[in-house]
Structures are given as structure tokens and as C-alpha cells.
Amino acid sequence: MIDFSITDEQKALRDLAKDFAKNEMIPKAEHHDHTGEYPKEILKKAFDVGLMNMHIPVEYGGSGLGVLDELIASEELFYGCSGMATAILANNLALAPVLLGADDYVMKKFVQPMTETFTLAAYAVTEPGAGSDVAGIRTTAKRVGDEYIINGSKMWITNAGHADWFFVLAKTDPNAGHKGMTGFIVDAKTPGIIIGKKEKNMGQRCSDTRGVTFEDVKVPKENMIGKEGEGFKIAMGAFDKTRPAVAIGAVGVARSALDHSIRYANTRNAFGKPISVNQGVSFMIAEMARDIEAGRLLCWQSAWLIDNGFRNTYQASIAKVFCADMAMRVTTDAVQIFGGYGFNEEYPVEKLMRDAKIFQIYEGTSQIQRVIISKFLNDGVGIETPNA
Template sequence: MIDFSLTDEQKELQKLAKEFAAKEIRPHAEEHDKHGKFPMEIAKKAFEVGLMNLNIPQEYNGTGLKVLDEVIIAEELSWGCSGISTAFAVNHLATAPVIISGNEEQKKKYLDMMTKELTFASYAVTEPQAGSDVAGIQSTAKLIGNEYILNGSKQWITGASVAKWFYVLAKTDPSKGHKGMSAFIVDADTPGIKVGKKEDMMGQRASATHAVTFEEVKVPKANLLGQEGDGFKIAMKAFDHTRPGIASNAIGVARAAMEHAIEYSKTRTSFGVPIAMHQGINFIISDMACEIEASRLLAWQAAWAIDNKIRNTKLAAFAKRFAADTVMKVTTDAVQVFGGYGYSNEYPVAKLMRDAKIFQIYEGTSQVQRLIIAKEIFLR
């Protein structure tokens, strides 16, 4: 049976997130965007009301929510501001590999930590020379006695300056390509770690993104996730859990842009009528509504599948690809509906268009999603 209705609990969560976004996020979005200000105060409030670390199981004092619950919340928070919501939702990406592959001791230490007090963690995979081509990373980890010695440079690491620990991918056997990659939990205060300056980004400017270097960093053997050689598999599996949420963040931004476009089109007049009366404008808005709805169905389906232990790699790539391309189109069209005013930073849609672009880039570009989909079609 197919049922698209939300449970009472899901409706409550959606309401909580919606109200939080309207009261605590949206009113501060412009200021955080303008000054590239990290939303620490907002994160504190989100933590207090239970809107952070939604993916952590109850055994580790988490909410025990399902991915479907997470995506419902993600859409609302990003509707408020995706730069602000990304600043605290990045914890999902860092903790997903630990939830998937950590042993009991690792989970107790690193997941419990996230729920006790406001704590951030980062996912450190991308390198200056390798983003889409994850197997092309050059960081190495060499086992000497009971410690791995980690060396390498990471690039574009969201939340690095506030992270208490990093999920790091490095090569333990460079001769084996992606099968020689291993995953580690690395405490951020370990000597040899340097976090670079905050990147000056086009959009999602509230979120802090940095380069990170690891020089002769000693990582206890106990912090290896899974077995040596499991790193690539763990990193990719994590995306099956997180991509539906990224898709929903994109949907939240697209919905915000559409709502602004609808309101504006009712009040702006041209040729004696509100521009909403022109078929050229209401076709744009019809397409926005239709593509947002389709994106949401894909995101919910991908989330539902993983919650029901159904392999969702293709569905998660569908959702991420479609929602990312949709938010770019919808926000660009929202600027179009606003005409010249859309191009001004005094109106909200310019920021939304800048924020939208990253969805086609991080957690796998739109091209990479297409590669995944094609691989699923032709090679499975």
C-alpha cells in the first residue's frame, strides 16, 4: 500500500521545525549571509529544542528518528536559510559513517558526545586535487605500533573550525586504489592538525568551510572505522543516508524562492495587470510548483527506502540530482520573476540563487549523480 500522509509525530516535527525556521533562522539569514557569520547562537537553540543530530540512535541518547523524519525537518530548516541549516546539519554527514560502521566503543564515545552538549563534527574527504574522484585522494595513514600516522591535505571541509572531531579518509595501501582507503575518527585537538582560513563563498555564507592539513598526526588504532580498506565503501554508504536530506535542503530553498515569486507576482503590475496574470509568468510558477513536488517525492522515496533497509543508492542519487538541478532552476526563475529587483541584494531571491548553486556541487556534483545513476542502470 502507498501512503503519502504524515503521521501525527511527523506533523509535530514538521511544525516544530517550521516554527523554529520562521522565528530563529529566517530573521537572521540576511545578517549571517552578509557578514559570513557562523550561526553559533542559533545552533545552541536548535540543539536545545532537539533539531540537531537527528540521525543519532536512541542507544546513544539521540532522537532515534528515521531518515524520512530528518528530510521533513531538513526542508523546513533550509526554508529558513540553507547556509545556517548546513552549519549544523553537517553533523549528519560526519556521524553517518560512525553510525553505519563504528564499533560499540566508537559509537559510545563519539555519538554520545554529540548529544551531551552542543558539539560539531566534520566530514573530511575532499582534497585539493581530488573531489569527484574520491579514489584519487593522496592522504596516507601508516600503521606504526598502535597508532596510524596521518599525513595529507583536505579542502572544502564544512564546519572544520568548530569541529571536535573529523571523519577522515586516507590511503593505508596506495597500491590498491579505492580498496586501499581507510576511514578514521580523528580528534580535532590532536597535534599536527591545522585548519585554514574560512573560505569566502558565493552562497551558504553562514556555513564555515575550510582547508585542513594533517601533518604526522597520531591516530589511535582504535579509531579505525571498520577494517583497513573499508574507507571508500563506508564513505559512499554514508551518502545513501545523507543525500535524501541534502535533496530536502534544496527543496526548502526552492520553496522559499517560489513563495517569494508568487507574492511578488501578485503585487507587481505591468501592462495594467499584476504580472501573475501574464501566462508567461504563471507558467514559470506552475513549473516551479511541479518540480518542487517531484523533488519532494523523490527525496521522501529515497528516505523511505533506506529506513526500510532497501538499497537506495540510485534513489538517493535521483533525489539529490533532481532537487539540486530544480533549486538552481527555481531560484534563477524567481530572480526572473522579480525582474531588475531580483538582481538586487535588497530582495531575498538573489541570496537564494547564490545559496542554490552549491547543491549541484557538494555531496557529489550533479554530473557525479548522473554517473552513479548510469552505473546503477548498466552495471547492476
């Protein structure tokens, strides 16, 4: 049986996120975009109302929500402001590998307190010379007694300047390729951690993105996530849960662009009539709506699969690449519909276009998603049996 309805609990979560976006995010989005100021107070409010750390299991004090639950809320948050939403939901990316591989000690020491106190975490995997090629990371973790000594540099780390802890992927065996990588939780107060300057990005300007350097950083062996050599597998497995959430973020941005375009097209007159009645404009808007609906369904499918115990790597990559490219196209069309006003900072769609671009880059570029999809198809995975 196929059922696209959502539960009363999911409707309540959606309404909570929708109201939060309307009342807390949208009124301040322009300010934070222009200033780049980190929206910490808004994040604290999101924590207070239960819109952060949604996946922490019930046995550790969390709500234990699934990926589809997160998507339903996330679309509304990204509709409000994708820079703020990225900051709000960055904890989910840092938590994903921890929830996959951590033992009870780590869960109680680092994860359970996040349900009680406002805490920020960061996923530190990307490096200056290793983005899509995760196997090319150079950060090392050398075992010395009961500790690991971490040395290396990470780049483009979201929430780095405000994080209380990092999930760090490092090489414990530099000669073993991806099988020589191990994940660790590293307390941000540990001596030897150097936080870089806040990067001035094209879009999502209030999201805090920085480089992080580790110089002889000592980490207790108890902070290891999983076993030695399992880090790559755990880090990549986390993407099956986080890529659908990134993809739905692109849907939220595109939906905002669509709504702005409809309102503008219905009030902007040219040649004695609203431009919305012109086929050239109305067809652009219709195609926006078509692709947003398709993107949402792709996201929901990939989330449903992982929530129900099926592997969703193939579907998550399809959702990610489709929605990322779709958001870029939709926001570009929104700027076109606004004409000269769309190219001006006083109108909202230029921000949406700038914000949309990162979806084609972070958490796996659109090109990498195509590589993943092609590999599955070449290996004989059929699109007609997505849940097998």
C-alpha cells in the same frame, strides 16, 4: 499499500523545524549572509530543541530518527536559510559513516556525548585534487605500533573551523586503490592539525568551509571506523543516507523562491494589473510548483527505501540530481520574475539563487549523479521495481 501521510510525530517535528526557521533563522539570514558570520548561537538553539544529531541510536542517548524524519525537518530548515541549515545538519554527514561502521568503544567515546553536550563534527574526505574522484585521495595513515600517523590535506570541509572531531578518510595501503582506504575519527585538538582560512563562497556564506591539513597527526587505532580497507565502502555507503537530505535542502530553497515569487507577482503591477495574471509569469510559477512537488516525492521515496532496509543508491542519485538542477532553475526564474529587483541584494531571491548553486556541486556533482544513474541502468536495474 502506498501511503503518503506522515505520522503525528513527524508532523510535530515538521512544525518544530518550521517554527525554528521562522523565529530563529529567517530574521537573521540576511545578516549572516552579508557578514559571513558563523551562526553558532543559532546552532546551539537547534541542538537545544532537538534539531541536530537526529540519527543517533536510542541506545546511545539519541532519538534514533530515520532518514525520512530528517527530510521532513530539513526542508523547513533549508527554507529558512540554507547556509545555516548546512551548518546545523553537517553533523549528520560526519556521523553517517560512523554510525555505519563504528564499534561500541567509538560510539560511547565520540557519539554518545553528542546527545549531552553541544558538539560539532566534520566530514573530511574531499581533497584539493580529489573531489568527485574519491579514490584519488592522497592523505595517508601509516600504522606505527598502536597508532596511525596521518598526513595530507583536505579541502572544502564544512564546519572545519568549529569542529570538535573529524571523520577522516585516508589511505592505509597506497597501492590497493579504493580497497586501501580506512576511516578514522580524529579529535580536533590533536597536535598537527592545521585549520585553513574560511573560504569566501558565492552562496551559503555563513556556512564555515575550510581546508584542513594533517601533519604527523597521531590517532589511536581504537579510533578506526570499521576495519582497515573498509573506509571507501563505508564513506560511500553514508551517501545513501545523506544525499536524500541534501536533495530535500534544494527543495526547501526552491520552495522559498516560489513563495517569494508568488507574493511579488501578486503585488507588482504592470500595464494596470498584477503580473501574476500574465501567462508568461503564471506559467513560470506553475512550473516551479510542479517541480518542487516532484522533487519532494523523489526525496521521500529514496528516504523510505533506506529506512526500510532497501538499497537506495539509484533513487538517491536521481533525487539529488533532479532537486539540485531544479533548485537552480527555480531560483533563476524567481530572479527573472522580480526583474531588476531580483538582481539586487536588497531583495531575497538573489541570495536564494547564489545558495542554490552548491546543490549541483557538493555531496556528488550533478554530473557524478548522472554517471551513477547510467551505471545502474547499464547494469540492468529497472526503474519499474525500485524496492527490489
